[in-house]
Amino acid sequence: MAGIYLHIPFCKRRCAYCDFFSTTHHELINEYVTALCHELEMRKSYLEDASIDTIYFGGGTPSLLNYKELEKLFIYIYKVYKVNPQAEITLEANPDDLTTDYINQLKNLPINRISIGIQTFNDERLRFLHRRHTSQQAINAIKQCQDTGFSNISIDLIYGLPDSTLEDWNKDLQQALSLNPPHLSAYHLTYEKGTPIWKLREEKHLQEVKEETSDQMYDLLTKRMTDKGYIHYEISNFCLPGMHSRHNSNYWREVPYLGCGASAHSYNLFSRQWNIASLIDYIKGIQAGKPMFEREELNIYTRYNDRIVTSLRTLWGIPLDELKKVYGEELFDYCIKTATPYLNKGILSISGNTLRFTEKGLFLSDGVMSDLLWIE
Numbered sequence: 001m002a003g004i005y006l007h008i009p010f011c012k013r014r015c016a017y018c019d020f021f022s023t024t025h026h027e028l029i030n031e032y033v034t035a036l037c038h039e040l041e042m043r044k045s046y047l048e049d050a051s052i053d054t055i056y057f058g059g060g061t062p063s064l065l066n067y068k069e070l071e072k073l074f075i076y077i078y079k080v081y082k083v084n085p086q087a088e089i090t091l092e093a094n095p096d097d098l099t100t101d102y103i104n105q106l107k108n109l110p111i112n113r114i115s116i117g118i119q120t121f122n123d124e125r126l127r128f129l130h131r132r133h134t135s136q137q138a139i140n141a142i143k144q145c146q147d148t149g150f151s152n153i154s155i156d157l158i159y160g161l162p163d164s165t166l167e168d169w170n171k172d173l174q175q176a177l178s179l180n181p182p183h184l185s186a187y188h189l190t191y192e193k194g195t196p197i198w199k200l201r202e203e204k205h206l207q208e209v210k211e212e213t214s215d216q217m218y219d220l221l222t223k224r225m226t227d228k229g230y231i232h233y234e235i236s237n238f239c240l241p242g243m244h245s246r247h248n249s250n251y252w253r254e255v256p257y258l259g260c261g262a263s264a265h266s267y268n269l270f271s272r273q274w275n276i277a278s279l280i281d282y283i284k285g286i287q288a289g290k291p292m293f294e295r296e297e298l299n300i301y302t303r304y305n306d307r308i309v310t311s312l313r314t315l316w317g318i319p320l321d322e323l324k325k326v327y328g329e330e331l332f333d334y335c336i337k338t339a340t341p342y343l344n345k346g347i348l349s350i351s352g353n354t355l356r357f358t359e360k361g362l363f364l365s366d367g368v369m370s371d372l373l374w375i376e
């Protein structure tokens, strides 16, 4: 079992908080898609003939690709790889790209899951974030996808926006829940260095929400979602039963994946590698038959650290018998020793055979996990 990730690094304009690798220059889309097809072929041995269980178009803005460009990518994927007929195939989309015509075209491709970047239903804040859609466009996009027969829809929200209150966040959650998405991801706003909102904060032109308000927002999120029957399966992710993101869940369970495109990461248990974060150099490298990437060989300690960071915050946690079997006695003992103070404080728990964060501990998880990491 394995996954394929395709990075589509094009955006119509840059959002004020974003530091992802993407560009607003679209003149290279055609060449880029051709390069992606070639990379898919060149790297077919990376996953050693594994069956492909998930495919994820992430960005950037994958919904900027037209039908023909997406179709071309699928032709290559199906030509080169063994794709499970039940594979989860996700396209990230911006609400204003999801016109009726475009959604109907997507329905004629193997895509069966749409992840919509909504962020907030407040128009003033959408403008502040430099998003290009309105609240009404977001609502219409979700309804249109549902009416067209896409039953697997995820929406992304951001909380902790400058000057926002608990009541604002409650309104966003109510609006989201009224649309019955089977999956919702909610992330706290982060101020990434160099972004426009980071500069505004540096220049004291905006007021960050207080830590206490952030905590209350997270509590409200988990309460609202679980009251409505959603499963809190990862710190930022909620789903109705059976509707978790299989692609992301596989990242958290050490399932190998191939990442194609500029800046995309790949992982196959033995190594991690990442493509060059430059559109021009990526395309040139592929055209010359010499993909540009960096690679790190993984040893048991780096694999253990990866597993702690990815799995512990999920509902599935880390099975202790697997921890001992895969990573050995030394790392098993180290994990239990470093976890013990947090087990005593009710931040981590062991239930049955599984080590995981408690609901109370999830929000503190970053600091706790760094204590569990192996330092060479």
Ligand code: SF4
Pocket (backbone or CB within 6 Å): 010, 011, 013, 014, 015, 018, 019, 020, 022, 059, 060, 061, 094, 117
């Ligand atoms: S659309 Fe997504 S990737 Fe593009 S700038 Fe906005 S947040 Fe970043």
